Amino acid sequence: MQKFGKTLITDSGRRMLVQVDGAQGQITYTNAALFTQDIKDMSEEEQIALTALTGQQLITPVSVSQVSDTTVTVSASFNNSKVTEDLKFNSIGWYAKTSVDKQEQLMAVTPSLTEQTLVAGAEGASTSSLDIDMVFGRSHNTTVVLNPNQEGVVNAGQMQEAIDKAINDNAAQLKAEFAKSYAAKDEVYPKQDVFSKEEIKTLAPLNAPDGNNIYNTTINLDTYSKVGISKFLGCKLQSTGNMPGFDQSTEGLYGWILNIPKWNGAVEIDQVVLIDDCGQGNMQFTRGRETADGSKVKDFDKIATSRDLEKLKGQIPTDYYTKAQIDKIITDINSHITTIEKREITHVCDDYDTGLEYSKSHKDVFVAVTGN
Numbered sequence: 001m002q003k004f005g006k007t008l009i010t011d012s013g014r015r016m017l018v019q020v021d022g023a024q025g026q027i028t029y030t031n032a033a034l035f036t037q038d039i040k041d042m043s044e045e046e047q048i049a050l051t052a053l054t055g056q057q058l059i060t061p062v063s064v065s066q067v068s069d070t071t072v073t074v075s076a077s078f079n080n081s082k083v084t085e086d087l088k089f090n091s092i093g094w095y096a097k098t099s100v101d102k103q104e105q106l107m108a109v110t111p112s113l114t115e116q117t118l119v120a121g122a123e124g125a126s127t128s129s130l131d132i133d134m135v136f137g138r139s140h141n142t143t144v145v146l147n148p149n150q151e152g153v154v155n156a157g158q159m160q161e162a163i164d165k166a167i168n169d170n171a172a173q174l175k176a177e178f179a180k181s182y183a184a185k186d187e188v189y190p191k192q193d194v195f196s197k198e199e200i201k202t203l204a205p206l207n208a209p210d211g212n213n214i215y216n217t218t219i220n221l222d223t224y225s226k227v228g229i230s231k232f233l234g235c236k237l238q239s240t241g242n243m244p245g246f247d248q249s250t251e252g253l254y255g256w257i258l259n260i261p262k263w264n265g266a267v268e269i270d271q272v273v274l275i276d277d278c279g280q281g282n283m284q285f286t287r288g289r290e291t292a293d294g295s296k297v298k299d300f301d302k303i304a305t306s307r308d309l310e311k312l313k314g315q316i317p318t319d320y321y322t323k324a325q326i327d328k329i330i331t332d333i334n335s336h337i338t339t340i341e342k343r344e345i346t347h348v349c350d351d352y353d354t355g356l357e358y359s360k361s362h363k364d365v366f367v368a369v370t371g372n
Contacts, residue, residue: 004092005040005111007134008047013107016098017136025099029107032076032132033059034089034118040111047109057087058118062094065133072136079129080118087118094134108134219257221273222294230257237273242299243285246275267292273300 009017020027036055039047058078065075074094080087094108110132118130212230219232221239233254237243258272268290275283285300321329 003113004132005113007094007108007110008044009108009136010048010050010106012051012105013094013096016096016105016107019098019100027096027098029062029064029072029074029094029096030104031059031095032062032078033057033093033095034078034087034130035091035093036089038090038111038115039109040090040113042111047111050109051106053091053093053106053109055089057089058083074134074136075131076134077129077131078118080120083118083120085120088115089118090115092132108136110134220294221257221271222289222297223292224257225259225269225292226257227259227261227269230259231255232257237275239297239300240294241287241297244300244302246283246285246302
């Protein structure tokens with residue numbers, strides 16, 4: 001663990017704070033540096049009197065990480081990205097300047113309780129860093145200004161931002177490499193063959209160049225078993241099953257075929273055929289299909305449209321009787337039956353050999369009778 005002594009503001013630093021007290025000016029915290037000079041055995045008076053340190057090893061800009069009513073927290077991060085040899089140091093110097101004289105001065109010093117080492121980096125990459133904060137007192141009217149960081153040096157917040165950016169910048173490449181590693185095993189498709197949820201909602205896959213598209217051929221609906229939705233263009237449809245009202249010799253058709261398995265992997269499918277235009281307007285057919293080889297074929301049911309119903313309308317009788325009319329017809333029929341049942345056959349007979357008798361029912365009527 002890094003061990004440091006108490007940070008002391010130098011006489012120069014005290015004068016700078018006095019210069020800007022009471023809103024008389026601005027103070028800018030500029031840099032911090034590592035030094036080989038060992039000051040831990042100096043008295044506080046000797047450390048406060050320092051105006052410079054010897055044996056500078058590494059300098060870095062500082063950042064103001066927090067400003068309160070009474071204090072300012074200044075942070076320094078020494079990383080080894082540009083360090084080619086291990087650096088040993090015994091003290092840290094803090095620098096600032098004011099808007100009064102604009103002269104950068106040693107504002108404070110921090111002794112290291114033991115000699116420490118910042119190891120060299122690996123091929124220009126930062127592999128370790130020394131992060132340290134210093135808290136300065138300030139009056140309510142003191143204005144604090146941060147000196148912009150030099151190129152190539154970042155604080156903790158900037159480092160996280162850089163990491164996030166690197167992750168985002170390389171995300172697409174990482175995904176492509178991941179997909180490529182599986183493509184040889186036929187486990188997944190490359191990124192460009194994967195559709196988002198929004199694309200699926202808008203049916204974009206149905207019109208994809210490599211979708212289930214069929215062009216300029218004859219499709220046997222009894223054996224066509226591609227699961228899902230297939231688009232056909234310039235095609236002819238054939239089936240040994242009946243397709244009511246459809247002429248199977250029609251060519252140049254376009255539309256959709258939907259094959260839905262009864263269950264995952266099933267041979268039995270529900271088949272829906274939508275024909276966009278065949279010279280007779282749009283037509284829709286549906287059926288269940290038991291086999292994939294066409295050995296058991298079912299007729300299609302046509303989904304009736306308003307156009308089909310209009311055709312049937314002229315074939316359906318529209319005349320009808322009211323209940324009163326029907327009741328009267330029944331009454332008339334029953335009356336006629338009664339009359340017929342009571343009627344006897346009468347005959348004006350010229351052949352008296354047959355015989356004549358008075359009717360038993362009507363005494364004034366002769367009826368013909370046969371001989372015994």
